Amino acid sequence: EPEVTQTPSHQVTQMGQEVILRCVPISNHLYFYWYRQILGQKVEFLVSFYNNEISEKSEIFDDQFSVERPDGSNFTLKIRSTKLEDSAMYFCASAGTSGLGEQFFGPGTRLTVL
Amino acid sequence: RKEVEQDPGPFNVPEGATVAFNCTYSNSASQSFFWYRQDCRKEPKLLMSVYSSGNEDGRFTAQLNRASQYISLLIRDSKLSDSATYLCVVNPDTGRRALTFGSGTRLQVQP
Numbered sequence: 042e043p044e045v046t047q048t049p050s051h052q053v054t055q056m057g058q059e060v061i062l063r064c065v066p067i068s069n070h071l072y073f074y075w076y077r078q079i080l081g082q083k084v085e086f087l088v089s090f091y092n093n094e095i096s097e098k099s100e101i102f103d104d105q106f107s108v109e110r111p112d113g114s115n116f117t118l119k120i121r122s123t124k125l126e127d128s129a130m131y132f133c134a135s136a137g138t139s140g141l142g143e144q145f146f147g148p149g150t151r152l153t154v155l
Numbered sequence: 156r157k158e159v160e161q162d163p164g165p166f167n168v169p170e171g172a173t174v175a176f177n178c179t180y181s182n183s184a185s186q187s188f189f190w191y192r193q194d195c196r197k198e199p200k201l202l203m204s205v206y207s208s209g210n211e212d213g214r215f216t217a218q219l220n221r222a223s224q225y226i227s228l229l230i231r232d233s234k235l236s237d238s239a240t241y242l243c244v245v246n247p248d249t250g251r252r253a254l255t256f257g258s259g260t261r262l263q264v265q266p
Contacts (some may be wrong), residue, residue, distance in 0.1 A: 074254075145201075146199050146200070148198050
């Protein structure tokens with residue numbers, strides 16, 4: 042069964058450092074998403090990406106964040122200068138042709154900012 | 156008012172019990188509704204979509220009441236493996252595809 046994969050599974054970084062979280066969505070999907078979940082809190086939408094551009098973003102997704110699809114398979118989330126409050130689980134998701142149905146989530150990257 | 160509101164639980168039930176979870180959403184224009192399941196420190200996984208007419212998948216039944224902006228999930232004959240957090244999820248707008256999650260209701264099924 043096709044699945045979304047994410048690397049690394051756990052990333053530890055120092056405050057102020059840049060991190061790149063990587064995702065490989067399901068191969069025939071067209072819509073890509075990043076969500077985050079701070080420990081003990083709900084899953085929150087960050088950004089969606091379609092047709093090589095951002096289609097929606099939340100107020101969490103400020104200038105410190107960026108997304109890219111550098112090739113036909115990878116989808117990345119970059120945090121330019123990490124803050125303590127960026128510590129969270131980051132989930133990548135993808136959806137098929139309409140984007141309105143099920144979103145398939147990857148296993149997540151746990152980001153710890155020290 | 157929160158966009159998607161759920162009772163956080165936990166619900167502690169014995170094996171074989173029937174348990175019901177409720178959820179309310181604030182945006183009357185919401186179009187798509189889902190129940191996801193999340194195990195501890197894992198990703199959300201779709202349990203079932205929720206349709207206006209109500210739908211059933213084995214031991215799981217989901218209902219939607221658009222007038223009351225209310226969604227429910229019924230689990231019959233609970234198994235130990237049903238222990239998880241159940242997330243009520245809404246796509247709030249036809250123009251958007253971002254999902255809005257509730258905080259989840261934790262279920263613990265005990266032997």
